[in-house]
Amino acid sequence: xxxxxxxxxxxxxxxxxxxxxxxxxxxxxxxxxxxxxxxxxxxxxxxxxxxxxxxxxxxxxxxxxxxxxxxxxxxxxxxxxxxxxxxxxxxxxxxxxxxxxxxxxxxxxxxxxxxxxxxxxxxxxxxxxxxxxxxxxxxxxxxxxxxxxxxxxxxxxxxxxxxxxxxxxxxxxxxxxxxxxxxxxxxxxxxxxxxxxxxxxxxxxxxxxxxxxxxxxxxxxxxxxxxxxxxxxxxxxxxxxxxxxxxxxxxxxxxxxxxxxxxxxxxxxxxxxxxxxxxxxxxxxxxxxxxxxxxxxxxxxxxxxxxxxxxxxxxxxxxxxxxxxxxxxxxxxxxxxxxxxxxxxxxxxxxxxxxxxxxxxxxxxxxxxxxxxxxxxxxxxxxxxxxxxxxxxxxxxxxxxxxxxxxxxxxxxxxxxxxxxxxxxxxxxxxxxxxxxxxxxxxxxxxxxxxxxxxxxxxxxxxxxxxxxxxxxxxxxxxxxxxxxxxxxxxxxxxxxxxxxxxxxxxxxxxxxxxxxxxxxxxxxxxxxxxxxxxxxxxxxxxxxxxxxxxxxxxxxxxxxxxxxxxxxxxxxxxxxxxxxxxxxxxxxxxxxx
Amino acid sequence: xxxxxxxxxxxxxxxxxxxxxxxxxxxxxxxxxxxxxxxxxxxxxxxxxxxxxxxxxxxxxxxxxxxxxxxxxxxxxxxxxxxxxxxxxxxxxxxxxxxxxxxxxxxxxxxxxxxxxxxxxxxxxxxxxxxxxxxxxxxxxxxxxxxxxxxxxxxxxxxxxxx
Numbered sequence: 185x186x187x188x189x190x191x192x193x194x195x196x197x198x199x200x201x202x203x204x205x206x207x208x209x210x211x212x213x214x215x216x217x218x219x220x221x222x223x224x225x226x227x228x229x230x231x232x233x234x235x236x237x238x239x240x241x242x243x244x245x246x247x248x249x250x251x252x253x254x255x256x257x258x259x260x261x262x263x264x265x266x267x268x269x270x271x272x273x274x275x276x277x278x279x280x281x282x283x284x285x286x287x288x289x290x291x292x293x294x295x296x297x298x299x300x301x302x303x304x305x306x307x308x309x310x311x312x313x314x315x316x317x318x319x320x321x322x323x324x325x326x327x328x329x330x331x332x333x334x335x336x337x338x339x340x341x342x343x344x345x346x347x348x349x350x351x352x353x354x355x356x357x358x359x360x361x362x363x364x365x366x367x368x369x370x371x372x373x374x375x376x377x378x379x380x381x382x383x384x385x386x387x388x389x390x391x392x393x394x395x396x397x398x399x400x401x402x403x404x405x406x407x408x409x410x411x412x413x414x415x416x417x418x419x420x421x422x423x424x425x426x427x428x429x430x431x432x433x434x435x436x437x438x439x440x441x442x443x444x445x446x447x448x449x450x451x452x453x454x455x456x457x458x459x460x461x462x463x464x465x466x467x468x469x470x471x472x473x474x475x476x477x478x479x480x481x482x483x484x485x486x487x488x489x490x491x492x493x494x495x496x497x498x499x500x501x502x503x504x505x506x507x508x509x510x511x512x513x514x515x516x517x518x519x520x521x522x523x524x525x526x527x528x529x530x531x532x533x534x535x536x537x538x539x540x541x542x543x544x545x546x547x548x549x550x551x552x553x554x555x556x557x558x559x560x561x562x563x564x565x566x567x568x569x570x571x572x573x574x575x576x577x578x579x580x581x582x583x584x585x586x587x588x589x590x591x592x593x594x595x596x597x598x599x600x601x602x603x604x605x606x607x608x609x610x611x612x613x614x615x616x617x618x619x620x621x622x623x624x625x626x627x628x629x630x631x632x633x634x635x636x637x638x639x640x641x642x643x644x645x646x647x648x649x650x651x652x653x654x655x656x657x658x659x660x661x662x663x664x665x666x667x668x669x670x671x672x673x674x675x676x677x678x679x680x681x682x683x684x685x686x687x688x689x690x691x692x693x694x695x696x697x698x699x700x701x702x703x704x705x706x707x708x709x710x711x712x713x714x715x716x717x718x719x720x721x722x723x724x725x726x727x728x729x730x731x732x733x734x735x736x737x738x739x740x741x742x743x744x745x746x747x748x749x750x751x752x753x754x755x756x757x758x759x760x761x762x763x764x765x766x767x768x769x770x771x772x773x774x775x776x777x778x
Numbered sequence: 779x780x781x782x783x784x785x786x787x788x789x790x791x792x793x794x795x796x797x798x799x800x801x802x803x804x805x806x807x808x809x810x811x812x813x814x815x816x817x818x819x820x821x822x823x824x825x826x827x828x829x830x831x832x833x834x835x836x837x838x839x840x841x842x843x844x845x846x847x848x849x850x851x852x853x854x855x856x857x858x859x860x861x862x863x864x865x866x867x868x869x870x871x872x873x874x875x876x877x878x879x880x881x882x883x884x885x886x887x888x889x890x891x892x893x894x895x896x897x898x899x900x901x902x903x904x905x906x907x908x909x910x911x912x913x914x915x916x917x918x919x920x921x922x923x924x925x926x927x928x929x930x931x932x933x934x935x936x937x938x939x940x941x
Contacts, residue, residue, distance in 0.1 A: 306796060307803050311846040314792070331846060365941060366788055366849040491840035494833070 189318050189349040190215035191223065193282065196325040198225040199357040202253050204244055204618055205229070206237040210257025211297060212284025215349035229618070229647060232639040234261050236611040238268025239637070242277050242339075243575065243608075243615025246598050249403065251332050252277070252615070257284040259297030262343075263304065267605060269339050270308035274602025275424060276401055278337035280328045287347040288316055301343045310338030318351040326358045335369025336489035337401055369488065373505030378513050381459070381484045381501045385514075386523035388457035388482075390533045391417040394440070394469075397424030397601065398462015398487060398507050400594040405429070407511035408461065414515060415524045418537055420448040422463050424601040427591035432570070437537065438546075441469040442740045443583045446545035446755070449738065449746040451537055453479055460485045462507045465496040466602075473497045475745030486510045545738055546587055547754055553703045557581060557656040557730045561588035563708050564626060564654065567715060571596070572624040575612035577633030578604045580662035583736040585628040607636030613651040614644060624652075624718060631657040631684055631727075641694035644723050652714045652724045655687060658732045666735045670750070671742070691725030702729045780809070781835050782854040782861060782931045784939055785824040788847040789815055796845050797824065806830065806838055810863075810906070810928030821849070821941070825930045827906070849941055858934040864901065865909045866891070868923040869916060871898040879916070886912045897922065905929075 187195065193216055197205065206229045209217040220228050231237040234256045241252030252272075256265045262283040272279045285291065286298040302314045311331050313324050321344070328340040385391055399408050399421075405428050412419050412435050420440040421428055429436050438445035440452050452458070452470075458481055463469070470476040473496050484501040485493045493502045503510055518524055550559045561584050564572070570590045575598040576582045582599060591597050598612045613627040627634075634655055644651065661679040668676050688698030697717050701710045707728070714724040737752035787793050794813060801808050806828060813824040828838060835853065842851045854861075871879050876898070883890060883900050886908065892899035902912055906929050913921060933939065 302792060303795070306792075306799055364846070367846050489844065491837065491844050495837060 185354070186352040187355040188215065188219065189321055189344065189351050189353070190219035192318070192321050192353065192355050193325065193344065193349070194219045194223045194225050195355055196322050196357055197253060200251070200325070200329050202226050204241075205253045205255050206231055206240040206244070206615070207255030208234050208237055208257065208261060210261050210284060212258035212286060212346045213255060213261075213349070215346065216255065216282070216284070228255075229614075229643065231611065231643050233637065234264035235268050235607065236614075236637050236640045236643070238265045238279070238281060239271065239605075239608050239611035240615035240618075241279055241281070242268060242272045243598050243612035244619045245272075245277050245279055246612075247573065247595055247616045247619035249595065250278075251329055252279040254279070254281045256281070257297070258286055258301070259299045261297075262299055262301040266305060266308065269305055269341065271600050271603045271605045271608060272339040273308045273310065275397060275600065276337050277339065278332040279339040280325070280332050281339060281341045283341060283343045284349075285314065285343045285345040288345045289347070291345065301341065305341045308339075309341050310336075312341035312343065314343045314345075315348055316345065318348050318353040321348065321353070322355060322357050323362060327362050327364060330361050330364070331367065335367075335371075336492075370490075370504045371488065371506040371509060373486065373503045373510035373513060375513070377501055377503045378510060379517055381503060382514050382517040382521070382523050384482055384484060384501060385415065385417075385457055385459055386518070386525055388417075388455075388525050389529040390451075390454060390456045391415065391459070391525050391530075392451050392455040392457075393417055393419035393459045393461065394421075394452060394463055395419060395425045395428050395461045396422040396463025399425055399428035402462055402488065402507040403594070404462065404508035404511055405594045407508055407515065410515050411511050411518070414518050416527070416530050417525060418451055418534070420444070420452060422466070422469055422601070423586055423599065425463065426586060426597040427594045430592045431590035432592065437541070439586055440746070441466075442471070443587065443736050443738065444740075444746075445587075446543055446738055446749065446751070447537055447540040449740065449749060450540050453746040454536075455481055457482045458484070460487075461511065462487060464492045467496075470497065471740050471745060472743055475748075478745065543755055545752060545755060547752070550704060553705065555701065555704050555707060555728055555730045557584045557658070557728070557734055558588050559704060560654065560656060560707055560711075560728050560730070561585055561628065564628075564711055565589045567708065567711050568624055568626070572626050573598065573616045573620060575599065575609050575616060575625065575627045577609035577627075577629040577636075578606045578663075579630045579633055580658075580666065580734070580736050581628050581630045581633070581656040583663070584656065587736075606633045609633055610637050610640045610644075610653065613653070614640060614649050617649050617651050624715060627651060627653045629653060629655050630662060631655055631659065631681060631687070632661045638690070641691065641696060641723070641725070645695040648721060650718045650721045650723050652718055652726060655725070655727050656730050657684070657687070657727050658730045658734065659684065660732060662734075663736070669735070670739075687725055687727040691723075696723040696725055698725045698727070700727045700729065779831065780827065780829050782859065782929060783826045783828065783839065783842070784852045784854055784931055785826060785842060785848060786816075786850040786939060786941065787822050787824060788849065789820050789822045790847060793822070793847040794824070796847065797826075797842065800841055800845065801828070801838075804837070804841065806834065810926075812928040812930050823939070825928070827929050850939060852933070852939050854931045854933060857937060859931050860934060861905045861929050861931045862903050863906050863909055863929045864903045864927040865912075866899060866901055866925045867913065867916075867921060868897055868899045870896065870920045870922055872896050875920065882912070882915060888912070
């Protein structure tokens with residue numbers, strides 16, 4: 185039977201088991217939208233902006249572990265989608281974005297709503313295709329899903345000219361994966377290297393496991409847990425790794441990096457063997473490599489993407505492979521040869537770490553009636569039993585969410601870690617709630633970030649997506665202001681908002697419940713009420729008026745080492761700085777580092 | 779350090795721009811690039827001359843390999859290889875220069891491919907530094923125009939780059 189190109193697309197997506205497509209119609213994709221209407225094969229979510237459609241598809245992928253799908257039109261539709269695509273690319277999220285294109289006879293003529301989508305998206309996709317032959321359409325979609333989900337995942341764009349959606353062809357969707365000779369990701373680690381890594385780790389006096397988003401993308405949380413348990417080593421995770429290891433576990437030192445915990449940062453800096461799994465030594469994690477490597481250490485690096493290995497730091501044992509497979513194999517070797525770090529060395533190491541941990545770097549004073557942003561996150565964690573899905577935007581609120589919500593499982597934390605895209609929070613919450621309707625979903629945001637995609641309140645109303653928006657409103661672009669305070673002599677250049685909307689009225693205008701909370705004593709009750717509304721199917725927009733000048737600490741400033749943190753006030757008062765500088769004077773001998 | 783990379787890539791529209799885009803996006807420089815289809819019509823082979831230290835070259839190689847359409851990447855400098863570049867050079871040739879240029883062309887195993895009463899156009903092939911040396915010998919003043927293909931390289935002996 186002959187089908188139109190548009191019908192082929194719809195049938196192909198169905199064949200991939202697609203549940204939701206997030207998109208926005210337009211001239212070049214009218215055929216596809218007609219086919220969606222007629223064939224009714226999946227649910228289409230009409231967002232209010234293409235960027236949000238792509239973010240929502242991304243969130244659906246992060247939550248479900250499946251490939252997210254977005255559909256946008258040519259020209260401005262495609263360019264609006266670019267931020268979403270780049271966001272997914274930075275965080276290696278499997279996603280297929282179908283973009284409409286002007287008809288093939290018009291390509292290259294600067295036609296109405298024409299843009300070189302393949303050219304524009306090339307630097308921020310895992311791969312992209314322009315389909316000019318209808319016979320190639322189904323196999324291309326198959327390949328797109330294959331490439332998006334395998335190896336190091338990422339977004340794939342399929343650009344389809346309008347006439348291709350109108351042409352007719354026989355449809356058969358490939359059942360098996362298509363062989364792509366130039367694309368054969370390595371998933372099994374090299375056994376020799378794995379043995380070497382196990383021995384190196386076992387010889388460590390001050391070992392640390394450093395994990396990133398790869399643990400979550402690679403579904404390797406259990407293996408990570410088993411390895412950490414077996415070796416008795418401490419572990420720390422990146423912003424993208426949150427939830428990859430239970431936050432309330434004793435062996436977890438908290439997040440590391442620019443706003444990492446005191447204990448995690450010092451342990452990473454002082455470690456003699458670092459096992460990096462599914463993490464890429466991002467500048468937000470190790471700051472400057474030279475400072476990170478000042479303390480001699482051996483580095484083992486496991487990553488499915490060879491180009492991530494030894495990109496920023498030299499690596500002693502590189503292992504290319506799927507983190508789940510490699511960790512499982514390492515556990516096997518450890519068990520067989522009883523190759524784990526020496527107990528006495530570890531005890532000493534843990535003593536040092538516990539000493540750092542006892543400094544309680546995330547303590548804050550919540551005694552005043554002015555709401556501390558940290559307090560809101562802490563209370564939220566309490567009333568949701570640490571188990572809600574949390575999305576966040578970008579800024580101080582993001583770091584407060586990361587520091588104060590104890591994530592207990594993978595895929596519970598959705599965040600633009602790589603690109604740092606403001607405006608992801610609300611569309612992420614939409615996508616997450618659709619992927620996991622039984623979960624409570626909260627978007628922790630700021631008054632700056634939320635306004636970057638606030639129009640999606642309308643989408644949430646249309647599809648009855650009951651989430652809670654928690655706005656930590658300090659009237660500033662807080663993180664920028666924090667930097668201006670610390671590094672630009674308090675010159676608050678364009679960070680102060682003096683005309684914020686009335687968010688309560690705004691939420692109500694969109695048909696939702698709005699709340700304003702101005703006192704610490706009201707926070708808990710308000711959150712409980714919101715959760716109640718939520719469970720009754722209402723979206724709640726909470727505007728928490730918080731302390732204007734609260735900053736995020738600890739902080740590793742630009743160009744500083746992980747052991748050169750700016751500490752919170754309560755630690756400074758107890759001469760914490762000298763403690764940081766004392767790192768050579770501890771109960772172990774740094775000269776004996778191998 | 780100067781490096782020559784040999785790349786086998788799908789012969790598809792847009793494949794080459796991915797390679798070029800990779801270099802510009804990561805602030806690596808391409809000193810020369812030559813590309814043509816191979817004996818297998820579905821494959822193109824590129825020779826990329828670039829420079830950088832070990833880490834940079836390692837990253838370039840890894841990033842190239844990461845491109846979906848790239849099939850193989852070989853750093854020719856890792857063992858012995860042959861390198862050739864073609865240059866056409868138009869010289870201002872009058873008076874006693876005419877004989878001199880003919881002799882020079884012969885020394886460099888070049889050929890005169892076009893003549894007027896005031897110019898010679900000479901074709902020379904060889905390693906890039908040989909062509910550089912020819913231009914140096916001739917001297918800037920006499921050079922009217924040059925056009926070069928960029929290096930093409932191939933491993934010596936049994937060493938081949940194939941899928």
